[in-house]
Amino acid sequence: MGFLDAILGRSRRAISNIDALFALPNAGITLQTALSFQMTGKGSVCYRAADGPAFTQTVQDVVELLDNDDDPDVEITQDEYGFTWLTAQQDDLSSLVTDLHAVNTALEAQGFADGLLCSLVTFKDISGRPLGLVYLYKKGTFYPFAPTGPRQRDNLLELQVRDVLKNDLRIEPQLSSWMAVWGAPGF
């Protein structure tokens, strides 16, 4: 937010770069080779549902679009903080990312970019340790999230993943922005 915007009390929307999501398939390969993490097949978009019929209609349209094929249907869940998670399921990471990209773009196109929080793709290693890669919509950066319990996360693994992926993804440099997404679908 620029100085003038601050003085005038305006809000400027963060400029999104949703195409950054397409770097995920490569990151997936790196995770597989370096740390043996496999994708779970689930990915989700987290957003803030706005009041009013326009939003409902937009979501219905995108769900219809994604469900219009043979793969498993889209699931919509509500978390305890009033955010909605739209979960897609695919066998390969590229198609999954394409689905997530479609959801983000549809909301953006109808003017609901303000409500987009993050997108998430989940992984598991052979011992069953969960790992999520979160794309922060407003910052255009990724960070790893590895929950180990109901309110616990494996910070060591997260930092390890950061180092492994630093060439594939733009990792969020501020650790304080690595928001915990407890109870996100796919873990």
Add this chain to the structure above:
Amino acid sequence: MSQTRFIPDHGLTARMTATMFVLGGLFVGLIAVLIAVLPSGWALIIGVIGLGIAWWQWWNSDTVALKAMRAKVVSPQEAPELHAMIDRLCALAGMPKPVVAIAYTDLPNAFATGRSPSRAAVCVTTGILDKLTAEELEGVLAHELSHVAHRDVLVMTVAASAGIIAGMLARGAQYGGMFGGFGRRDRDSGGLPIWLVILLVSLVTYAISFFATRLLSRYRELSADRSGAFLTGKPHALANALVKITGETAAIPQKDLRAVSPMNAFFIAPAVAGINLKTLTSTHPSLEQRLQQLSEVAAELGRPMDGGFAPPQA
């Protein structure tokens, strides 16, 4: 870039800019008068001291405000829900996370303070945590985070600096009158002693500054309501919260609330309601005005999609 539903309120921006120009002009005018009537050098010293006081207030705004409210900074372990809510709002707004504090008072309120978005604090009272639902609380927090993003503490402090100097001068001129200070009457000041000129000028400046800063404060509140409602996408939640809070605040006797009155400017709802000249001197817009604006935001969020709504299924 795709279109957004956030429509800037140009009227509000224009009125706010005009008010800030008046306040800036007031500051310049006051210094100009001082240069004209005072011995050389004095005006500069007074100006620097006034700005110094304003700067000090702004620089220490977070610690002073939290202390004044006897608020306690809470860690994510102590208040996990509150922290998680603020985490998400900050991620949604793409801003750094402020310090989170809780004040132990039954007065339902919340405020934000701090010198910049990276050094800010958001404080809620236990009263507001009890009264509001999670969704309403989130609306209130989004409003407070908008204050932080808009750097309202800085803007209001700068805006108040002319008033601070005028207040200082008025007091100084009283002493000057008593002890015959500023004692050179040989200058041309229309026959009046210089201390009297300064007293009159600073009183007028103070009066104008008082009303203009209050006006500016009300505009900043409307701005924060607007941005906050767009951030959460739930103008109704903030509206409900405002109705609940202002209702509660008005119902509590005035007497108990005097102790908190210096903090009023940064509260979401004023704790002490002015009775006379209420609309001119209040730091916050009226509930009706705020609800009116929120309903406009709701209409904007609910406006039809591009290409209109799909016809009902047969």
